[in-house]
Amino acid sequence: MKNIIVVGLLLISGILYGQKKVSGTVIDENDGSPLPGVSVTVKNGIHQVITDLEGKYEVDVTPEDVLVFSFIGYETKEVQVGTNSVINVAMLAGGAELEEVVVVGYSSRKMGVAKRISGVFKRKNSAPAYDSQPIEFNTEGYNTIEENVFKDAIKNPLSTFSIDVDAASYSNVRRFLNNGQMPPKDAVRIEEMINYFDYDYSEPAKEDPFSINAEVSSAPWNQKHKLVHIGLQGKNIPVEDLPAVNLVFLVDVSGSMSDANKLPLLKSSFRMLTQQLRPQDRVAIVVYAGAAGVVLPSTSGDHKGKILKALNGLQSGGSTAGGEGIKLAYKVAKENFIEDGNNRVILATDGDFNVGESSDAQMQRLIEEKRDDGIFLTALGFGMGNYKDSKMETLADKGNGNYAYIDNILEAKKVLVSEFGGTLFTIAKDVKIQVEFNPAKVKAYRLIGYENRLLNDEDFNDDKKDAGELGAGHTVTALYEIIPFGVDSKFSPIDDLKYQKIEISQEAEGSDELLTVKLRYKDSRGSESKLIEKPLKDTSIKWADTSENFRWSAAIASFGMLLRQSEYVDDMNYQDVLELAQSAEGKDEQGYRAEFIHLLKSCMLMARN
Incomplete structure (x- = not known):
């Protein structure tokens, strides 16, 4: 009886105050694409929601309420609810051209309730606005990343590293950009940004827990160099x-x-x-x-x-x-x-x-x-x-x-619902990759990202050395930038040696292989590793004929290098990255690639290319 009375009172309250639900879709006015992450707030009220990956929202309102639609890099819009039950909004980019956004620090109230205590938000032709609280410093902590450099393929023919299926860096970088800030350099781990996204790789054959996929073409940021794309696909298990x-x-x-x-x-x-x-x-x-x-x-x-x-x-x-x-x-x-x-x-x-x-x-x-x-x-x-x-x-x-x-x-749903199997169920552990380069084809190479996952070459065959885990249905992608043999480059690593000469074998000279990918892994409960090998021939694909997998990973890598102000990406800017990403968006059933494109547009407003 008590429950019936409570429900009745709630219904009467809703009728008296005209409460109802309003839903709608928010799109980009220029191209009509949905805008995820838009803040939809009831003006002078307490209700606030965020649009989903399809730009949709639903919020509780009254006819007298005004909805405020705001998103970094777009003009804020206000709409009177009135009799509407559906309010669709088109937002125009460029209205919030930020010149500087700095969040200084955070402090805690009593009982541990955290609050932002200071910030500078500066728009063009406006004075900075300060909170009245004293300044404290942001205490976020990141490991230092020293970007991988080119290595001579004759003197260092092997590249060895542990796989990394983590994607924390991308969502953390997204948080900074959505808050109007460029992320700290050391928050940008390029391999995690690349591996945030799904790729359409072939399924594993036979009993192997994953397949190896490889592709090579020119590097978009340096046409003299080549880019090698290596992808692993974990076995999908219902x-x-x-x-x-x-x-x-x-x-x-x-x-x-x-x-x-x-x-x-x-x-x-x-x-x-x-x-x-x-x-x-x-x-x-x-x-x-x-x-x-x-x-x-x-x-x-x-x-x-x-x-x-x-x-x-x-x-x-x-x-x-x-x-x-x-x-x-x-x-x-x-x-x-x-x-x-x-x-x-x-x-x-x-x-x-x-x-x-x-x-x-x-x-x-x-x-x-x-x-x-x-x-x-x-x-x-x-x-x-x-x-x-x-x-x-x-x-x-x-x-x-x-x-x-x-x-x-939405990120919680991605990690714990959509990728439930990959997040919680390990199908292979201690997964290591070792690439051997053919010095007759490769003058020098560098691994893009994975700086915190590098291993010694001898660790590859050492089953006591810990490495990364692969979950059910997970993909892992790694990129190498290559200076082909005979190509002059300002990034050539070191001069020829004076007191010794290293010759290339006849077998290497006569081979059509660019490199060989080797993988070691253990079953999730095993203690002895297994080996898989796959050679990659030197048959570079024209850029126009590359897969969406290749172009998308190249776009994300370029974006990460720009955020890190890498010396290796000086022939590319954010507009180039945008065009590259748009060419590789593909089916994008979950909308993650579309979300990245909108994030990139917001970043461009802050970057001043």
Whole structure:
């Protein structure tokens, strides 16, 4: 009876105040394409939504309300609701030509409620506006990246690295650009930006867990050079055929997690993941702040209500004992270990550990100790201002795991729903790539990205050396820029040696192979590696005949190099990248490539090419 009365009162309230839902689509006025990520706000109200990948939105309003549509790089629009139930809006680019956007820092109110305390937002012909609060510094942390240089193919014929399926850098870069800021150089990991997107590679044959795909053409930023595209496709496994999972949600509930884009977004993300669970799957929830504790013992996936209730009850407050939380989460995972299943800790945090074991070295040793128990790690990053990307990357790299940055609910859906299998189910571990270049064809080469994943050549055959993991259905893409033999280039690495001469073998001279790709991997529960080899012939494809895979990866690599102000991309600008990306957008069923093109247009307004 009480529930009926409450529902009746809500209905009467809606009628009295004229509350209703308004929906619509926001598009670019110039080309008619949908605009994802547009903020739709009720003026002088509390309701705010963001358009999805198709530019669609839905919001609660009254006839008297005014909707405000705003997006970086576009003119803001205001629309009176009135009697409309559908409001479609076309936005014009160029209205917000930002000259400078700087976010200075973040601080915390009492009880851990974070707030932005200072910023400079400067438009042309306007004075800077300052908040009244004192300035504090942004404390986000990133590992230093030293860009790979060209190596002589005779003196250094082998290039060895660990695969990287993480995509955190792209969504983090997107967060900066959507906030009107150019990202820090060290936040731009080009391989993660490339691997954010899906590619149309051939499926694996026979029993191999992945296929090798390769293609070569000219480099778009230097026509004298060649670009080699190497792609791996992980075997797709239907969700119903995947092994049972034993998950431990390890949730940071410290005071720094109270912002809307931290714990509230985290809870929404895990609610979506919970809906994907099957009866054979199990979930426990461990939290940490000043101390660590279990708030939900391991629970079957057919008790979703119990899991959701525990998630909804999470609140933030206190300091951050990250090390204790990780130890407890691995302990719970081991106690509920599923043989022949997928056992995984999912760490969700801003990475700001400040109590107990918090240094990168300490956390690395802790994770390395735990990975031998057959328990994988997924690291999910949230928030801004105090975000510790360096710690999150270290944890994922050393914990047999993967790393994603969740900047909005659509990214959470991508990682935890659309890519459920790839994120949570490992089909191959310790995957290493070693490329041997034919010095009769290749004068010098450089690997684009993967700076933090480089291995010694001898590590390739050493099964004790840790490397990256590949999930079900995941793709991995790597690019090499090559200076062909006989081509003069200002990037040629070193002079000829004076006291010794290295000759090219007759076999290399007579070969039509440009290079050979070798891969080593272990089964997800195995300890001995397996080897796959694939030679690539020196049959360069004309640029116009290259695949969409090739052109798209080249566009993203170019974009990353421009953001990093790389010396190797001086013959290309953002307009060139835009044209290249538009030529390779393809089917784009999920809309991620279209989103990148809009992001690139926003970036162009800030870059002043």
